[in-house]
Amino acid sequence: MKYQSKKKALILLADGTIFYGKAVGNNEGSAFGEVCFNTGMTGYQEIFTDPSYFGQIMVTTNAHIGNYGVKEGEEESDTVKIAGLVCKNFSYVPSRKGMTDSLEEFLDRNGLFAISDVDTRALVSYIRDHGAMNAVISTETDKIDELKKKLAEYPKMEGLELASRVSTKEPYFVGEPDATYKIAALDLGIKKNILRNLAKRDCYIKVFPFDSSFEEMKAFEPDGYFLSNGPGDPEPLSNAIEVAKKIMEEDQPLFGICLGHQIVALAQGISTFKMYNGHRGINHPVINHLTGKGEITSQNHGFAIDRKETEANSDIEITHTHLNDQTVMGIRHKSKNCFSVQYHPEAGPGPNDATYLFDQFIENIKQRKLETV
Incomplete structure (x- = not known):
């Protein structure tokens, strides 16, 4: 995957704040959920498949995601449960003894939309200051008003039975x-x-x-x-x-x-x-x-x-x-x-x-x- 071919993407928060990045792989479209962040340095495969994260857009604070691929048997459920992924640097060429797949292939197989090249330090700092809120990640960067309308209609986590x-x-x-x-x-x-x-x-x-x-x-x-x-x-x-x-x-x-x-x-x-x-x-x-x-x-x-x-x-x-x-x-x-x-x-x-x-x-x-x- 060449950097030059990455499609422009964004994360739009419920209060209208926007951070820009690039789509991971060849994915296009949008994903909605409550934005949250995880401070773990490792364990992304377990995190992404944890049912407790269902309906949430995950921001990883570790600067590099995907560099050790994925390994069969380390998932916490049968499918990816997060609604979407936001990271700083996505590793397309993983290296790890015993790995069974790259994270890119794993996410594609599970139909998960992800974006990278986002200033995650600034994003996490903003979330910490302004609290958890709904968000959308999307490659439809020319349809901000339409995304805002859909995001306003998306149900909030409070009161939601999942x-x-x-x-x-x-x-x-x-x-x-x-x-x-x-x-x-x-x-x-x-x-x-x-x-x-x-x-x-x-x-x-x-x-x-x-x-x-x-x-x-x-x-x-x-x-x-x-x-x-x-x-x-x-x-x-x-x-x-x-x-x-x-x-x-x-x-x-x-x-x-x-x-x-x-x-x-x-x-x-x-x-x-x-x-x-x-x-x-x-x-x-x-x-x-x-x-x-x-x-x-x-x-x-x-x-x-x-x-x-x-x-x-x-x-x-x-x-x-x-x-x-x-x-x-x-x-x-x-x-x-x-x-x-x-x-x-x-x-x-x-x-x-x-x-x-x-x-x-x-x-x-x-x-x-x-x-x-």
Whole structure:
């Protein structure tokens, strides 16, 4: 791909601000979504296929994207989930032992529109100052007014239910059927590495569609329940909230990650809010109040739970806090077998500081089994 042949492109923000760049490859057209940025230096394949990013235009702060290609087995879902990609330098000639494709070919195969040669430092700085907003990336640089009109009509992330767009349509199984533990997982946009972490801890997982009832999940006779990550606003997910309530009413082992964490909070009467700018990266510092230890974590969320309401809830204890802005990163129920975290302990991509949380879930299941013998 020669630089001279790149087609002119732009990113237009909802407030009318425009940044110019070039189309990646031979792509033409437009893509709409909420613009956000990720500060990770590596892991773009996992990020682009993470269902939690559904409906978002991803700006990568790392200056070079694509230089190590892609590798089969490192994706977090079966398809690319971001709405579009914006980067500074796109590498058309990747080099990596074991890679199975270039990023350009990977994006073309998945039908993802991307633009490069954008001043991403200026763009990210602008987003940080003005907050998350909808945007469009396009090669139709001569149709600004038409793009503005379409962008004004594009739905905002707040109040948007997206779990149904990424959840499985039919239940499926992961792991060995003769495993020691059975887990019923509600798929709100589950990542493959979460399932891998559970399976390697001797779990047999049945993954249920987002709108499954508690009774359907209970019929599997699981030893524990899991509420997954996922995209969009948590408050419209009334069924998932009801499922969480019933699991806690029966005091069954329950673990929630990210969107699942927000569902646990909503089931306890704690509200959520849209963040001015979400947390997206693999370098977020978190303090564990139970151990006093710090953790470097992988995060991806644009919503959070209300801290004051959490502190006022006598049934809930805050277990983890983000050290940059003091948002709630983890909670546990004081009298029920339930805990959740706002970040991603499965580290796909990211550090492994928090993988112990899967072990904690298994220990909770073991304790529950001993109590019911």
